[in-house]
Amino acid sequence: MPKIVDHDDRRRHIAEAVHRIIHDKGMENVSLREVAAEAGMSMGAVQYYVTTKDQMLLLALEHIAVWIGARVAAVAARQSTPLDLLRETMRELLPLDDERSYLNRIGLAFQASSVVDDDQAAAMRLGLPLLLSLLAEQIRAAQAAGQLAAQLDADKEASILYAFAQGTVNATLVGHYTPEEVAALLDYHLARLRPGRWS
Amino acid sequence: MPKIVDHDDRRRHIAEAVHRIIHDKGMENVSLREVAAEAGMSMGAVQYYVTTKDQMLLLALEHIAVWIGARVAAVAARQSTPLDLLRETMRELLPLDDERSYLNRIGLAFQASSVVDDDQAAAMRLGLPLLLSLLAEQIRAAQAAGQLAAQLDADKEASILYAFAQGTVNATLVGHYTPEEVAALLDYHLARLRPGRWS
DNA sequence: GCTTTTACCATGCACTCGCATGAGAAAGGT
DNA sequence: ACCTTTCTCATGCGAGTGCATGGTAAAAGC
Numbered sequence: 001m002p003k004i005v006d007h008d009d010r011r012r013h014i015a016e017a018v019h020r021i022i023h024d025k026g027m028e029n030v031s032l033r034e035v036a037a038e039a040g041m042s043m044g045a046v047q048y049y050v051t052t053k054d055q056m057l058l059l060a061l062e063h064i065a066v067w068i069g070a071r072v073a074a075v076a077a078r079q080s081t082p083l084d085l086l087r088e089t090m091r092e093l094l095p096l097d098d099e100r101s102y103l104n105r106i107g108l109a110f111q112a113s114s115v116v117d118d119d120q121a122a123a124m125r126l127g128l129p130l131l132l133s134l135l136a137e138q139i140r141a142a143q144a145a146g147q148l149a150a151q152l153d154a155d156k157e158a159s160i161l162y163a164f165a166q167g168t169v170n171a172t173l174v175g176h177y178t179p180e181e182v183a184a185l186l187d188y189h190l191a192r193l194r195p196g197r198w199s
Numbered sequence: 200m201p202k203i204v205d206h207d208d209r210r211r212h213i214a215e216a217v218h219r220i221i222h223d224k225g226m227e228n229v230s231l232r233e234v235a236a237e238a239g240m241s242m243g244a245v246q247y248y249v250t251t252k253d254q255m256l257l258l259a260l261e262h263i264a265v266w267i268g269a270r271v272a273a274v275a276a277r278q279s280t281p282l283d284l285l286r287e288t289m290r291e292l293l294p295l296d297d298e299r300s301y302l303n304r305i306g307l308a309f310q311a312s313s314v315v316d317d318d319q320a321a322a323m324r325l326g327l328p329l330l331l332s333l334l335a336e337q338i339r340a341a342q343a344a345g346q347l348a349a350q351l352d353a354d355k356e357a358s359i360l361y362a363f364a365q366g367t368v369n370a371t372l373v374g375h376y377t378p379e380e381v382a383a384l385l386d387y388h389l390a391r392l393r394p395g396r397w398s
Numbered sequence: 399g400c401t402t403t404t405a406c407c408a409t410g411c412a413c414t415c416g417c418a419t420g421a422g423a424a425a426g427g428t
Numbered sequence: 429a430c431c432t433t434t435c436t437c438a439t440g441c442g443a444g445t446g447c448a449t450g451g452t453a454a455a456a457g458c
Contacts (some may be wrong), residue, residue: 163366
């Protein structure tokens, strides 16, 4: 048996190179050559792990999805009240600092790209429900703990929260909102979901 | 004086050709040649009105912004109750039918693109406040008419509504929501803004 | 009818693109 | 030491890219 290489590691390097290029120069400047250079390998090596450009982009999309998923899961593992967990999960989805802006830039690029690419759209349809059901679960937990109004529809509230996060991304990245403003907006919205504020 | 041509008309043709290509094949497949072919003119003619590709994209962005603005303004001119006007304005921003999906596809592409292009970002920062202040104004009118709770912060509610619209676009275009579902989600959210539901 | 301004077109250039190919380096099994 | 499998690389190809150039219709003023 010959030279053995960690394929997952190589794919990760490629995916992360794609991420950096999308972040710095945008999705239209992603090319096999540029990715190879950014990943510090030859173009042939990239082609060995990824046979086509579309496949490479799909790989990058999947990697960022699990990355975001991991960050969100790490929040859920914290020891805190249900409402705080929900708030922190939502803050994880907002471009509040450099790393979360980085992730959101790339995520936004894929949102646009996935509208035109069927495979990417399928990946989106796969990951989205996971995040939504996690949010809904956190809402239900907060309701059970009396921190959120019981009459809220947890699934709909989860959808609205996720939409809020996604919808503020561009405006924030483009400089219309400061991170503080969008964080305050989240708290404003969460405040109205508390019990006792409803008739 | 020589051959006189309606420049705005030509620019409009170019912008609309860009729109169609973005819609059909995505932003990365926009090229001067393709746009010229789609617009039914020669590449040289396109170059006469637009000196660079970035300028062409910016032109297309501005055109779609005024298009959306016009549609929204047309809603505002209708004769209806303030709350219904707000609801209809919001529905105008959602991909509820083919034309609105068309606009949203292109809008989403520019949202991603504007994160990387400074000129496009500037255009975004210019148009966004107009839409937000219109929404806020409609909210205030509905509050004055007793259709929305008086204690709502109109500006923040406008921001949240706009974020909701933008945030549901990708999920809907990708097939996660049906148009009916996202419309129902909007009504669910608007319902909680009504007066008398607050303590 | 000639000029002048405007609008348009065809073509060329240097470059990059995705992808295919074939050769060769690296490394464990025997 | 040699073979075999795994991995990597350099290069070539045809196509497409943004942009520049030089020339050419077209039409209004004189």
